Amino acid sequence: xxxxxxxxxxxxxxxxxxxxxxxxxxxxxxxxxxxxxxxxxxxxxxxxxxxxxxxxxxxxxxxxxxxxxxxxxxxxxxxxxxxxxxxxxxxxxxxxxxxxxxxxxxxxxxxxxxxxxxxxxxxxxxxxxxxxxxxxxxxxxxxxxxxxxxxxxxxxxxxxxxxxxxxxxxxxxxxxxxxxxxxxxxxxxxxxxxxxxxxxxxxxxxxxxxxxxxxxxxxxxxxxxxxxxxxxxxxxxxxxxxxxxxxxxxxxxxxxxxxxxxxxxxxxxxxxxxxxxxxxxxxxxxxxxxxxxxxxxxxxxxxxxxxxxxxxxxxxxxxxxxxxxxxxxxxxxxxxxxxxxxxxxxxxxxxxxxxxxx
Ligand SMILES: *[C@@H]1O[C@H](CO)[C@@H](O)[C@H](O)[C@H]1NC(C)=O
Ligand SMILES: *[C@@H]1O[C@H](CO)[C@@H](O)[C@H](O)[C@H]1NC(C)=O
Numbered sequence: 001x002x003x004x005x006x007x008x009x010x011x012x013x014x015x016x017x018x019x020x021x022x023x024x025x026x027x028x029x030x031x032x033x034x035x036x037x038x039x040x041x042x043x044x045x046x047x048x049x050x051x052x053x054x055x056x057x058x059x060x061x062x063x064x065x066x067x068x069x070x071x072x073x074x075x076x077x078x079x080x081x082x083x084x085x086x087x088x089x090x091x092x093x094x095x096x097x098x099x100x101x102x103x104x105x106x107x108x109x110x111x112x113x114x115x116x117x118x119x120x121x122x123x124x125x126x127x128x129x130x131x132x133x134x135x136x137x138x139x140x141x142x143x144x145x146x147x148x149x150x151x152x153x154x155x156x157x158x159x160x161x162x163x164x165x166x167x168x169x170x171x172x173x174x175x176x177x178x179x180x181x182x183x184x185x186x187x188x189x190x191x192x193x194x195x196x197x198x199x200x201x202x203x204x205x206x207x208x209x210x211x212x213x214x215x216x217x218x219x220x221x222x223x224x225x226x227x228x229x230x231x232x233x234x235x236x237x238x239x240x241x242x243x244x245x246x247x248x249x250x251x252x253x254x255x256x257x258x259x260x261x262x263x264x265x266x267x268x269x270x271x272x273x274x275x276x277x278x279x280x281x282x283x284x285x286x287x288x289x290x291x292x293x294x295x296x297x298x299x300x301x302x303x304x305x306x307x308x309x310x311x312x313x314x315x316x317x318x319x320x321x322x323x324x325x326x327x328x329x330x331x332x333x334x335x336x337x338x339x340x341x342x343x344x345x346x347x348x349x350x351x352x353x354x355x356x357x358x
Contacts, residue, residue, distance in 0.1 A: 031125030136185030209290030
């Protein structure tokens, strides 16, 4: 929660942007991941404090740098209105680095542990959906499992196991602080998210429209699999369905994760198992903010150009074969000549390596 100062006004550009969007599922989020790892034989635990807007890491602090540092160019715009942003957040993160060291020691006591590798994580963030609903969470995990999280409705903590009840007792008692955290998630966090979206709008609010392609694979059982490949899109939110005769089809549908490309766009796939005779009834239906209208893509016979391409390739191969044949013929005649010449000198011709046809 390093960002508790100077709330920006609601940003008209964002309002226009969100209202102007289609019925897509687009949303924006700000998240922080704070991780401390204690390892046997290490005096000081590793520590990192990393901030994301949507899926973009924009700030980071760790035990090596001990500074809160920019990870994207647009965040430098923050300095104009908030000159001590970096200094303030550096001190804040350093404070957490110290307290996480203590937390790890306390947790080891709660769990009766004496050393070993242990991880304590704190995750918090907020989300602004394009129907203007908001979400926020504040939670902790120990050794990869839920430890405790804030229930914003009751302003109490939910302990995931018995040791976490020690923490719950301590934290439930501080009602004011829990109230402050709720306000942070519901107001401050959202305001800063909007500010960051404005600073980074060239990258964060851009849309790259998806390329959609359907390929086909024959299966062993006489059926076939149609694969809808969707790539090159941004933002990550996308709706993809297989339809049959225009109705959403769910049977034998498999899907891949939405994965990042190195250029900041995403790709994914959906497949459906079909009877080859019914292939034409299926379409891949895609909705995305980058598309003015949803698209429906069916499998298509490869372009008729393919025949031409195959023709050209075969032609080139033939030409190469003919030329190779001519080259071999001349090489052989030459070798034959050389071999003859060599034997004329009365020396052993076995070193040429070429069998001379007879
Ligand atoms: C610490 O942060 C710096 C700068 O962001 C980065 O280059 C470095 O790899 C990080 N170190 C660790 C151990 O994560
Ligand atoms: C730790 O040890 C104490 C005393 O032996 C025991 O009461 C407690 O249940 C143990 N806690 C865990 C998490 O194993």
